[in-house]
Structures are given as structure tokens and as C-alpha cells.
Amino acid sequence: MLTFNHQNANGAGKTTTIECILGTRKADAGSVSILGLDPRKNRKELFEQVGVQFQEASYSDKIKVWELCEETACLYRKAANYEELLRQFGLWEKRGAFVNELSGGQKQRLFIVLALLVVL
């Protein structure tokens, strides 16, 4: 497994760079290719294989942990077993809780779980 660590001072453009790579932001110049695919042109195909966890946690008001997992899992042709992942990340007991009731750290762990649904 390969890990990249992208560091820089505040405001240098770390988040902007990642968002340009993901296609959520339009780059002023240059081109991007992930797994041989263009994130803007081949979005649907690319994101069957790539999971993303953003800085900000985004979810509907009254959604529960297991509901958010189900809702995210059904977007993919094939998704990992979210129950396994919840157990792995120590969130199994919180599966029936509302997402907005989780602590900051628990929310981040939940969103890691959601990003890992692509990994089969």
C-alpha cells in the first residue's frame, strides 16, 4: 500500500490541488488523469473505483449512521460490507444513532468508512 503525504503552509493550495485532481474544481491549466481516466469526463466510471473523504462532513439533518451507509453503498455497482467497516472503526454500537449526535472524531471515522466502501 502506498501513502502520499502532501504538506504545505496554510493557504498554500493543498485542498485546491486535491479538488482539481478530483474534478470538483476546474483547474486554470494542466490536465489530470486518475487510473487512466479524466475525473471530469469519465466521472461515473472513475468514482466506482475511487473513494473520497472531504474535510467537511456533509449529511442530511436527521439521517442515522446505518442509513447514511446504506444510502452511500447503493450508489456503487458493487460496494464493500459497511457493517464490517463500522465494526473495524469502532462505530458498530453507534449504527442506530443520528449522524449529528456523533462526536467530531466519530464523524470523521464514519466518513472514512463511507470512502472505503469502494474497496472490495
Add this chain to the structure above:
Amino acid sequence: MRLPLVISDYRQKKILKRYKVTPTSPVLLLAVQVSIYAIYSLLSLILVYLVGSLFFGVRLPGSVGIFLASYLLVMLSTFSIGMMVGGVAPNMKVASIVASVLYFPMLIFSGATLPYEVMPTALQRIADILPLTQGIKLLKAASLGLSIDVAWLPLVVMVALIIICGGIAVKFFKWE
């Protein structure tokens, strides 16, 4: 009216930004909202019909099938206006203002509240431009069993609206 609010709320909460990096398409997101509100709409249709026929003796001489098809068409074209707003409005506040501006005049002048027949001719001409007015004419024709020659213009307006507004919603869909 609620349809654009939900999607623009998602947009504001960055939920759509998260969806952008999944295989989801705008068509799916919009179709889900349309389906939910379609169910509400059909349930209220059944309720109104039951109350009307049981307590007020309302009878619809036209064919049930044609009426339901017309209802579906008018419903989808009204929803398409909402989808268009929902597809581009940056947040719930803007969505609700634009949706109100588009829907309320239609509710008042289309004949949904004030009957079209009692309006002065000048007002009727203005009302004719509004899509909902045409929709109501279509429903009246269907419920009374009138022939297609009366209903062709409303039919065309409804279909055109679905294509145009639906097209705008999908083509100009904003994830953020």
C-alpha cells in the same frame, strides 16, 4: 414547491459535492425527488377524489385512464419547473424565493384557485401564457371526456415544458 428546496439544501450542505465524487448522476438525484413528490401527489389525488365523490357526489364522465395520464403529464411538467430551480439554486433561501415567484402567480391566475371562467378576458389572456393554466384546461378536458382537438395545445405546452425545464435541470446541474 418542496422539490427544489430539498436539492438546493443538499447543495448548500455540500451533500451534492460528496455525490459528485460518486457514480451518481443528476438524473438519478432529480428522479428520486420527483418520485417522492409524485407519490404525495397521487395520494392527494386519491384523497380529493374520495372526498369529492363520497361527500359531494362528484362524478368524472371522462375515461379514468386518460384522466390519470393527463394528471401525470401536468404533474411532471409542474415538477420540471421545480427541478429546473432545484438544479441550479445555490441554497434553500434562493430556491424558495425563485420557486415562490414562479409558482404563486400560477396558483392564483391559472384557475387552480380562482376559476378561469369568471376572469375578465384581459386576465384570461395573461393566464393563458402560464403553464399551469394549460395544465388545468387539459385536466378539465380529460375529466369531461372532451375530444383531443380541444386539448392539443395544453398537451404540447406540457410536453414542451418537461423537455425544456428538465433539460435545463440536467444540463446546467450544479454540484456546488
